[in-house]
Amino acid sequence: MTAISIRHLWKEYGDQIVLEDINLEFAPRSFIALVGPSGCGKTTFLRILLSEETATRGEVLIDGKPIAPEPGADRGVVFQRYSVFPHLTVLGNVLLAAELPRAPLTGRLFGSARRAAMEEARALIAEVGLAGAEDKYPAALSGGMQQRLALAQAIMRKPRILLLDEPFGALDPGIRADIHQLMKRLWNTCEMTVVMVTHDLREAFTLATRVIAFERRRNRPEERERFGATIARDIEVWPPRVAGQLDLFRPDRDDPVAVEGPGRDDPALMRA
Numbered sequence: 001m002t003a004i005s006i007r008h009l010w011k012e013y014g015d016q017i018v019l020e021d022i023n024l025e026f027a028p029r030s031f032i033a034l035v036g037p038s039g040c041g042k043t044t045f046l047r048i049l050l051s052e053e054t055a056t057r058g059e060v061l062i063d064g065k066p067i068a069p070e071p072g073a074d075r076g077v078v079f080q081r082y083s084v085f086p087h088l089t090v091l092g093n094v095l096l097a098a099e100l101p102r103a104p105l106t107g108r109l110f111g112s113a114r115r116a117a118m119e120e121a122r123a124l125i126a127e128v129g130l131a132g133a134e135d136k137y138p139a140a141l142s143g144g145m146q147q148r149l150a151l152a153q154a155i156m157r158k159p160r161i162l163l164l165d166e167p168f169g170a171l172d173p174g175i176r177a178d179i180h181q182l183m184k185r186l187w188n189t190c191e192m193t194v195v196m197v198t199h200d201l202r203e204a205f206t207l208a209t210r211v212i213a214f215e216r217r218r219n220r221p222e223e224r225e226r227f228g229a230t231i232a233r234d235i236e237v238w239p240p241r242v243a244g245q246l247d248l249f250r251p252d253r254d255d256p257v258a259v260e261g262p263g264r265d266d267p268a269l270m271r272a
């Protein structure tokens, strides 16, 4: 159960203040959507949670302890593009996510450990709707399938926190709706807290338990460098969504019906 506390967090690049005194508490297994105008610091905030960037002041605590200074298997990440390895197959990508943390020196498991990891990887590939595509390379997958793979790869490492930076922003609306359904299912079943940056308010309210808007309130051009973004809105989604208790067989009114068999984003189907 992973809670995240952000206390008096500031981020500055030289003279530019990007984030100004951010204070937030994320409950375990919450699904947080971060929205706000372009350039207001959403990705910077996410990169601090990933330990790819450090706060100028303030602290980030995970379950009450200071965040690890390096990115680790406890935090998974999916970007809008390029989260997977292009030279590995679907199975290779997911398997590597299991092998690297367990065999950091060789990046390879052997014998029964490898067989078990392989089984786990195949099950997860099926779970994200990519069964049958195990031997394909990412270049042969559609954008939607690549994002399903990126999710499988991130989840294979069993992260306690999953960070998503506009993961579905480049997908067509129908495909995005399918992958939203998948994302809900993964959040509902995996024990993780999710923080997602999105430009799409509808996506935010479709998936999240809480929507947080960053904004620079004092945005006069001459002041732009001197004031960072703060929290302009903090909205609990109603009725509340609770991880582990979603009724996925009774989707929200405007959710798509889950498709069986190959996803709508499979290029093989598009050719047919």
Ligand SMILES: Nc1ncnc2c1ncn2[C@@H]1O[C@H](COP(=O)(O)OP(=O)(O)OP(=O)(O)O)[C@@H](O)[C@H]1O
Binding pocket: 013, 018, 036, 037, 038, 039, 040, 041, 042, 043, 044, 045
């Ligand atoms: N490594 C860096 N060095 C200097 N400035 C940076 C760096 N990273 C980000 N910035 C600046 O910080 C500000 C916030 O950038 P960030 O990418 O976090 O915004 P964002 O809200 O995610 O934007 P978008 O919605 O367009 O992705 C921008 O002005 C950006 O130029």
